[in-house]
Amino acid sequence: MEVMTLMEKLKNGDVMTQDMRSEIVDSYKLMDVALDSILNGLMIIDTELRIKKFNHKICELFQMDEAAILKLDMNVVLKEIDVVGNILINKRKFSYSDITLTIGSKQIDCFLDITPVVFNEKVMGAVLVIREAKQVRKEINKLAGFRANYTFDKIITKNKTMLELINTARRIAKTNCSVLIEGESGTGKELFAQSIHNDSQRRNGPFIAINCAAIPKELVESEFFGYETGSFTGAIKGGMPGKFELANGGTLFLDEIGEIPLEMQPKLLRVLDENKVMRIGGSFARDLDVRIVAATNRNLLNEMSKSAFRQDLYFRLNVINLRLLPLKRRPEDILVLGRYFLEQLNCENSDVKKYFSKAFEEKLLANEWKGNVRELKNMVERGYYLSAGVFIDCIEAPTKEQNVILPVRDSDGETLRDLEKNSIEQALFLNKGNAVKAAEDLCISRATIYRKIKAYDIHVTSL
Numbered sequence: 001m002e003v004m005t006l007m008e009k010l011k012n013g014d015v016m017t018q019d020m021r022s023e024i025v026d027s028y029k030l031m032d033v034a035l036d037s038i039l040n041g042l043m044i045i046d047t048e049l050r051i052k053k054f055n056h057k058i059c060e061l062f063q064m065d066e067a068a069i070l071k072l073d074m075n076v077v078l079k080e081i082d083v084v085g086n087i088l089i090n091k092r093k094f095s096y097s098d099i100t101l102t103i104g105s106k107q108i109d110c111f112l113d114i115t116p117v118v119f120n121e122k123v124m125g126a127v128l129v130i131r132e133a134k135q136v137r138k139e140i141n142k143l144a145g146f147r148a149n150y151t152f153d154k155i156i157t158k159n160k161t162m163l164e165l166i167n168t169a170r171r172i173a174k175t176n177c178s179v180l181i182e183g184e185s186g187t188g189k190e191l192f193a194q195s196i197h198n199d200s201q202r203r204n205g206p207f208i209a210i211n212c213a214a215i216p217k218e219l220v221e222s223e224f225f226g227y228e229t230g231s232f233t234g235a236i237k238g239g240m241p242g243k244f245e246l247a248n249g250g251t252l253f254l255d256e257i258g259e260i261p262l263e264m265q266p267k268l269l270r271v272l273d274e275n276k277v278m279r280i281g282g283s284f285a286r287d288l289d290v291r292i293v294a295a296t297n298r299n300l301l302n303e304m305s306k307s308a309f310r311q312d313l314y315f316r317l318n319v320i321n322l323r324l325l326p327l328k329r330r331p332e333d334i335l336v337l338g339r340y341f342l343e344q345l346n347c348e349n350s351d352v353k354k355y356f357s358k359a360f361e362e363k364l365l366a367n368e369w370k371g372n373v374r375e376l377k378n379m380v381e382r383g384y385y386l387s388a389g390v391f392i393d394c395i396e397a398p399t400k401e402q403n404v405i406l407p408v409r410d411s412d413g414e415t416l417r418d419l420e421k422n423s424i425e426q427a428l429f430l431n432k433g434n435a436v437k438a439a440e441d442l443c444i445s446r447a448t449i450y451r452k453i454k455a456y457d458i459h460v461t462s463l
């Protein structure tokens with residue numbers, strides 16, 4: 001018999017039989033099993049915020065046994081929320097992302113849905129569905145692509161030093177120590193960082209990359225550490241987690257670390273030393289479990305001698321050092337890499353298979369490769385799409401920038417600086433302000449273009 005029908009019968013004065021009693025007991029047991037099979041924490045409270053029921057996941061989330069949970073004062077746990085006003089009186093469902101619950105001396109970051117329980121128009125209490133923020137972020141990171149795609153087997157090289165570096169990186173990937181990757185722009189620093197993450201125990205956690213050169217100085221702290229509601233003008237209501245929090249359980253890749261403002265460096269060092277982060281305007285520190293991989297194309301020793309980079313931070317980051325070789329110092333890699341990129345293009349465009357002409361290969365070997373592997377990849381791609389026949393030859397059609405008639409300027413007296421600034425402005429203009437695309441066209445890194453935009457005070461929106 002349905003429990004509800006049974007209840008109705010009892011309400012109407014029927015006498016409770018043994019069968020009815022076991023029916024009710026069984027149905028309660030069934031409900032408990034169902035509640036415990038749910039992967040989210042679930043709790044039912046009454047209008048006085050007293051706990052009426054909860055599932056096993058709540059014990060896991062709160063790290064408490066059942067008896068301790070029953071003693072919790074939910075007015076304290078939910079002190080950040082107006083449960084009575086918002087949910088019980090207004091009879092409305094509320095969802096809170098990134099809320100902090102106070103459970104005894106612990107703080108738990110979670111996503112919380114509260115739904116009022118209404119019978120015959122009367123509010124009886126509310127159902128709380130609690131999901132751990134760490135878990136939700138893990139799923140979001142997976143969907144949003146915050147993960148590393150590269151693995152060591154995708155790092156192509158025949159160079160002995162580079163092969164040794166890959167071996168070292170493979171070995172240290174298993175540890176938790178910080179890694180500093182040095183090398184010119186386009187040498188494969190991010191490739192190494194992603195491969196280290198994918199070869200570590202953290203491979204299922206997030207890989208969060210942050211380009212220190214791309215963040216405006218005044219936003220660096222909030223990007224790194226996050227902030228709580230109302231901590232500064234323009235802050236999003238409800239606060240925001242910083243990149244450290246987002247990378248919890250995974251790897252944080254600090255690209256262009258040499259660009260980090262000097263005043264920010266001691267704050268970063270403190271977080272790395274203490275493994276804790278406090279959001280701006282926050283009242284408590286959150287525990288962190290983050291592996292740091294930093295990269296730079298600057299000579300940090302030089303920066304230190306100019307007092308532009310702190311020594312203590314340098315030593316904290318430079319536990320393991322990987323110095324990648326520029327492409328011109330590993331000429332044996334030029335054709336190997338070139339053919340690898342060509343092979344990829346042939347696979348992507350399976351209808352036509354193309355080959356390098358002898359002259360093209362000679363041109364590749366003779367090039368300066370200031371933009372390193374990135375430049376090589378772009379050049380192969382350009383050759384591939386611009387060549388009419390199956391052989392990729394040297395004749396390169398004019399690039400987008402060369403094709404355009406630019407505003408006439410008196411070139412007399414134009415300094416190198418002006419020329420560089422003009423080129424960047426043109427590339428930005430041609431790419432409708434998209435700095436990443438402009439950087440690709442100019443064969444420079446994203447970090448470099450952001451740095452130059454800042455240095456030349458280029459207003460992207462007015463181009």
Ligand SMILES: Nc1ncnc2c1ncn2[C@@H]1O[C@H](COP(=O)(O)OP(=O)(O)OP(=O)(O)O)[C@@H](O)[C@H]1O
Binds near residue numbers: 186188255373377447
């Ligand atoms: N050894 C390699 N094998 C295959 N692809 C490579 C290799 N090295 C670099 N690449 C490719 O070259 C491009 C640039 O690499 P990456 O972004 O890792 O360089 P980077 O040193 O981090 O550059 P930047 O300092 O400008 O950020 C990427 O598309 C990457 O896949």
